[in-house]
Amino acid sequence: MDYKIIIDPGHGGNDPGASGNGIIEKDLTLKISNYMYNRFKELGIPVFITRSTDETLSPTERVxxxxxxxxxxxxxxVVSNHINAGGSIGKIVMARI
Ligand SMILES: [Zn+2]
Known part of the structure; x- marks a missing residue:
């Protein structure tokens, strides 16, 4: 079965997400997501990314x-990337829509 992959970098623009140790979540999720996007492309897998720059996206716009x-x-x-602060060491949330 052919799947399409959607990469969703968490946060962005006016919404920095978590920060600590000089790391801002929105920047790291974008870096990871752009890497994943390019890698899936290289592999010939249909892929889309919700944002590829540091832009503000409302939940509605994202959807x-x-x-x-x-x-x-x-x-x-859909792979929505977040790097959590505090209790967990980060997670990748996957959901079928
Ligand atoms: Zn987050």
Missing amino acids: NRIKEYAGNDKNVV
């Missing part, structure tokens, strides 16, 4: 971009 790309396709994997 709209995902829907625009994926339409009603059920074979889509």
